[in-house]
Amino acid sequence: MTHSSVHGEGTRRGVRRASGAGQEGGRRGDDGDGSGRPSSGGGHGGRRGRRRQARRRHRVLRWSATALAVLILGTAGAGYLYYQHLNGNIEKGRRSNADSKARKTEPNAAGQTPLNILLIGSDSRKSDANVSLGGGRDNRDNPPLADVQMLIHLSADRKSAAVVSIPRDTRVDIPACKDPDSDETYPATNEIINTTLGRGGAGCTLATWENLTGIYIDHWMTIDFAGVVSMADAIGGVEVCVNQNVWDRARPNVPGGSGLKMTAGRKKVKGKQALEWLRTRHAWGSDPLRARAQHMYMNSMIRTLKSQNVFTDGGRLMNLAEAATNSLTVSEELGTVKKLYDLGMQLKTVPTDRITMTTMPTVEDNENANHLLPAGADAEKMWAMLRDDVPFDDKGAKADAKPASPASTASAGRTTDDPAAADDEIGVLVQNATRSATLGPVSGRARDIARELVGNGFTQATTDTSAALAEERTLVRYPSAELAGDAQAVAKSLGIPAGSVRKSADVSGVTVVVGADWRSGTAYPKQKTPQAGDLPSNSDAINGSDTGQCMDVYEPYQW
Structure with a gap:
């Protein structure tokens, strides 16, 4: 028995060595764990069956893991390729094509900055699709016009948003612009604002807005006729409303017309009909009223998108991504899917009742009854609210109703530790x-203010004898940090707020720019600080949650 036991142990050791070399079936004394203990299942066949099942399970797990790895890698690769495909769809251009006096806003006390985006609707007919949608085949080679222009302002705390339209026939100062493709330079001019797109592209439109408003604009986006149709289809329709049957068509002595034909009431428009709604002007009665109809459409579109859970619907999301990336041309620093997505997420956080759509207050142009002009103090009040990041609505908390920091301060007007030189x-x-x-210029203003400065001890003050400039707001500009203290000392002596002191590459020394807000006297007039919701009455404000808006139809276009 002892010998038998020793022999059995030796046999088991041999079996383990053979098994290790790949020989199977000799491990009859083992139950699979190599312990030599008897199997609880009885005979040798049961032990072999369990060993085969274990090996099969191992092979299945190994193949499952391999298949999963291939699937993950394949999906990731496809996702990357699709991401690259979407990026390839996006057309890009230079942010600005002209000199601008606006400076990027500094962060507020919480480290937050507002975001400004210029949305431009182009009437370009360069493609067959745009010709078929917009007509005007004979105008195919004409420079594009920026017939829709809206500034979207997202507050620094991302709790509110404001949109301001400028009607396309508003006459403004347009700076010299350079076409980024042809290098052609267009001289500065005073013309209606929709011509800016054909004078160097969207970057010229952006620079015109910046010089008019004093607001730094971070990005621009343009969309053409075909893009509007594509986006409207991808969204699935947007509800609009008319109080009377409308047909915007050509009439005697009034050519054109969008072709919009609808019965009274509420209706979802998509595709070509959505474009017709956005292009309609005659049937509403004026260009500012066309802006109102566009604002109603945008508010309705935002509410529609918020109600659709597109981020859990892969097919819908892909359709929207394709439509958006194929429809939009954007400024180059915004030209990736990730940056567009991040921008969308920021806009998504704003509740609809904190979105306010407005139109810049205008007056009739005394040189051309078909054109408009910015309405002086009322227009400047709106720009001041945006510069100071004051909400257009009064629905925020009291803390939100106060500007986090004055706009001018954000534009480089903060106090500085730089000591000023002696006044003289x-x-x-x-x-x-x-x-x-x-308003025309007030003669002698530079002379009067220079004399006041000399009387205050700034004996080196002189006047600029060049042609009168145009600036809605009085500023003190300086070229470099070492002159910041000097500029602030000059501003203080005249009563100009520190927020109106700005660093600027356009000047070679401390320069006082006496603006349209200071037409008389030698002490700068006190400026009222705008309050939340304190919009001019002629700004035609519409709240984003207002679902009761409906357009009236000008009688000749009713049917």
Whole structure:
């Protein structure tokens, strides 16, 4: 028995060695764990069956893991390729094609900055699709016009948003612009704002807005006729409303018309009909009323998108992504899917009742009854609210109703530790910029303010004798950090707020620019700080949650 036991142990050791070399079936004394203990299942066949099942389970797990790895890698690869495909869809252009006096907003006390995006609707007919949708085949080679222009302002705290339209026939100062493709330079001019797109592209439109408003605009986006149709289809329709049957068509002595034909009431428009709604002007009665119809459409579109859970619907999301990336041309720093997605997520956080759509207040142009001009103080009040990041609505908390930091301060007007030189050592140039869109210049203003500065001890103050400039708001500009203290000392002596002191590459020394807001007197007039919701009455404001809006139809276009 002892010998038998020893022999059995030796046999088991041999079996383990053979098994290790790949020989199977010799491990009859083992139950699979190599312990040599008897199997609880009885005979040798049961033990072999369990060993085969274990090996099969191992092979299945190994193949499952391999298949999963291939699936993950394949999906990731497809996702990457699709991401690259979407990126390839996006057309891009230079952010600005002209000199601008606007400076990027500094962060507020919480480290937040507002975001400004210029949305431009182009009437370009360069493609067959745009010709078929917009007509005007004979105008195919004409420069595009920026017939829709809206500034979207997202507050620094991302709790509210404001949209301001400028009607396309508004006459403004347009700076010299350079076409980024042809390098052709277009001289500065005073013309209606929709011509800016054909004078160097969207970057020229952006620079015009910045010079008009004093607001730094971070990005632009353009969309053409075909893009509007594509986006409207991808969204699935947007509800609009008319109080009377409407047919916007050509009439005697009134050519054109969008072709929009609808019965009274509420209806979802998509595709070509959505484009017709956005292009309609005659049937509403004026260009500002066309802006109102566009605002109603945008508010309805935002409410529609918020109600659709597209981020859990892969097919819908892909359709929207394809439509958006194929429809939009954007400024180059915004030209990736990720950046567009991040922008969308920021806009998504704003509740609809904190979105306010407005139109810049205008007056009739005394040189051309078909054109408009910015309405002086009312228009400037809106721009001041945006510069100061003051909400257009009054629905926020009291803390939201106060500007986090004055806009001008954000534009480089903060107090500085740079010490000022002695007053009589500071060179100051004074410019007369009292001309505005609606008022002519006041003669002698630069001379009067220079004399006041000399009387205050700034004996090196002189006047700029060049042609009168145009600036809605009085500013003190300086070229470099070492002159910041000097500029602030000059501003303080005249009562100009520190927020109106700005660093600027357009000047070579401390320069006082006497704007249209200071047309008389030698002490800068006190400026009222705008409050939340304190919009001019002629801004035609519409709240984003207002579902009761409905357009009236001008009688000749009713049917």
